[in-house]
Amino acid sequence: MISASDLDAAELAALLAFHADAGVEWLLEDKAIDRIAEFEAMRAAHAARQGAADTAARSESGSARRTDNASGRGAQPTRREPAPVAPAVAIPDSQAVADAAFVASSARSLAELKTAMEAFTGCNLKNSARGLVFAEGNPRPAVMVIGPMPNADDDREGLPFSGRQGAMLDRMLGGIGLSRADALLTNIIPWRPPGNRVPSAAESDICRPFIERQIELAEPNHLLIFGNFSARFFFGGTQTIHQLRGDWREVVVGGRTIPAFATLHPQDLAAAPISKRLAWQDLLAFRAGTISSVDQSG
Numbered sequence: 001m002i003s004a005s006d007l008d009a010a011e012l013a014a015l016l017a018f019h020a021d022a023g024v025e026w027l028l029e030d031k032a033i034d035r036i037a038e039f040e041a042m043r044a045a046h047a048a049r050q051g052a053a054d055t056a057a058r059s060e061s062g063s064a065r066r067t068d069n070a071s072g073r074g075a076q077p078t079r080r081e082p083a084p085v086a087p088a089v090a091i092p093d094s095q096a097v098a099d100a101a102f103v104a105s106s107a108r109s110l111a112e113l114k115t116a117m118e119a120f121t122g123c124n125l126k127n128s129a130r131g132l133v134f135a136e137g138n139p140r141p142a143v144m145v146i147g148p149m150p151n152a153d154d155d156r157e158g159l160p161f162s163g164r165q166g167a168m169l170d171r172m173l174g175g176i177g178l179s180r181a182d183a184l185l186t187n188i189i190p191w192r193p194p195g196n197r198v199p200s201a202a203e204s205d206i207c208r209p210f211i212e213r214q215i216e217l218a219e220p221n222h223l224l225i226f227g228n229f230s231a232r233f234f235f236g237g238t239q240t241i242h243q244l245r246g247d248w249r250e251v252v253v254g255g256r257t258i259p260a261f262a263t264l265h266p267q268d269l270a271a272a273p274i275s276k277r278l279a280w281q282d283l284l285a286f287r288a289g290t291i292s293s294v295d296q297s298g
Contacts, residue, residue: 093202096122100206104213110139113213117190123206125191125199130155135186135214143178143290144220145169146211147265148229149189151196160185161266168266169226172279176287184218186211188233198229208233216254222290223251223258227265234260241268246282248289261286 091099099122107113114134120126133150136159145161153163161169173179188211189199199207215223225231228241234251235244244262251260263282264275 091122093205096202096206097209101209104209107213107217110135110214110217113210113217117210123191123203125189125193125203128194129191131158132190133158133160133187133192134190135184135218136160137180137184138182139184139218141182141184141218142221143183143224144215144218144222145173145183145185145224145226146230146234147185147187147226148233149187149196149199150192151267152192154187155192160187165266165270168269172266172283175280176283183224184214184220186214188230204233212253215251215258216256219256220258222286223260224286225260225262227268230265231262235262241265242278245278246285259289261289 100120103116103120104113107116114132117134118132126132129150133154137145147161150160151163151165153166154160156162159166169185170180173183189203189207190210193199193203223234225234231241231244232238235249241262241264245264247261249260249262251258261282263286264279269276269279
């Protein structure tokens, strides 16, 4: 087994980052413990206690039968009624989608929507996440930046695009003259899936009314969409981000048609740094498109 002392600082940092992204967030013990041996010992102790209890029960039962026989009464069998089990309550996906749509449409501001989403219980992802990760930034932005879902850093901080990926996004936006204060940053899925897994189709459907309502309330002029999941969510189909990136498309939300542009997610660039040149090309094209739009409207 590799010890932490065998790793240099960079390797140790990379290993800790890998565990954090995989959902490992707490170190429970300072020293390694053989959990298998510990479990076997606990099981043996439990078996010994159970055997002693069974012996005592048989002895007590024999004494009772002897007493009953001596008094002329037959032994009465003891009947134990099973404890009532509460049925598991599960909200059907279709009902959860309808509930989400109602909750979202009832909100008249981003603040109201955040409060409503914090109280919403129809998405199972909420049960494993630390909390809601809601939109941050300018509530009336020219550009709305949308990612797929919170990662471990977002979940800890309660803010979209946190940690190393957030720092990379800041540099990407800064390269085209944008900042967090200018844009509104958010995710399609507001609760972190366990282990950063891809949300299911049902989970995506339940969360759709929330992201669409955010767009309706913010009324951005343009959408900058990051990552494979996000691009498929808005544009449909099964193409990859490499096939969907770099072109302007249209997204219709709440009766408005909004120009949308997809590019690689900061996580994609961290995994494959060679793709940074593609992302830079996309960002330049996005900036040119937004400037052209402003000139035409002016």
